[in-house]
Amino acid sequence: MLQDIAPHIFNNQYMDKKPAKDDFIISIKEGTILLRRQEEIKLPTFKDFVSKYFNIDKSAIYLFSIDEINFFLVNDRLIEEDNEFKYENLHKLRTEKPMWMAFAAAVGGQLSLWYDSHKYCGRCAQKLVLHSTERALLCPNCSDIIYPTLAPSVIVAITNGNKLLMTKYAYGIYKNYALVAGYAEIGEDLEQTVRREVMEEVGLNVKNITYYKTQPWPFSGALLVGYFAEVDGDETVTLQESELSEATWFEREKIPKSPSQISLTSEMIERFRNQTDKNIE
Known part of the structure; x- marks a missing residue:
């Protein structure tokens, strides 16, 4: 990656x-x-x-x-x-x-x-200055300290036996196949984020949610957390068209080739493609 x-x-x-x-x-x-x-x-x-x-x-x-x-x-x-x-x-x-x-x-x-x-303080509108001892910005007026922020988000490889659900975004510059993904919201753990995002984007219930790996993603300021999850029940997709233009089930041998291997999404797709059984550890 x-x-x-x-x-x-x-x-x-x-x-x-x-x-x-x-x-x-x-x-x-x-x-x-x-x-x-x-x-x-x-x-x-x-x-x-x-x-x-x-x-x-x-x-x-x-x-x-x-x-x-x-x-x-x-x-x-x-x-x-x-x-x-x-x-x-x-x-x-x-x-x-x-x-x-x-x-x-x-x-x-x-x-x-x-x-x-982050040029000005969100509390008092004073111009911020560099902190002298750590990577942060300091308000010289109210002493508020602002640190670099990361946005935790999940990447979900949804599987159904020998099939993987692959998606395409409805917007943005990335036009290749990806996986269901979304940012964590206040008050939920990441497994709850997985369930919510999957239901919102493709209308599916999932089970056996299994952590895979993380990746810092500087292009969006996100900290990506990858999970595999099995569809629970009906595999019929209900597409959230404001987020996705496509969500398609692909059998393992027919999964489109990822254009690069720099992202957690691509690695997870290839991981599933090369599996010979249900064990993803």
């Missing part, structure tokens, strides 16, 4: 660091990220732009490191495109190589959106 970047090591511990010339820049503009695309993508480093943008390193925000290389957000000014680096849609990172660089760019985009969406 996208976050599986071994042997590279991702370290998101907060540190008070200053950029070096070989550290990478995260520069975001309206859902796009500045990078160079050839056979593989590459983010710009400070040495690529330090001569053009005076003091570009002074206000850079440390985000995380991969191995010994640090990644910094530059969000106080717009770095213009040049002959080498162009702004590309963040969602294109799903198919880019190397995966560790695509993962870094996607997580950098997620953090950039959080910073950009």
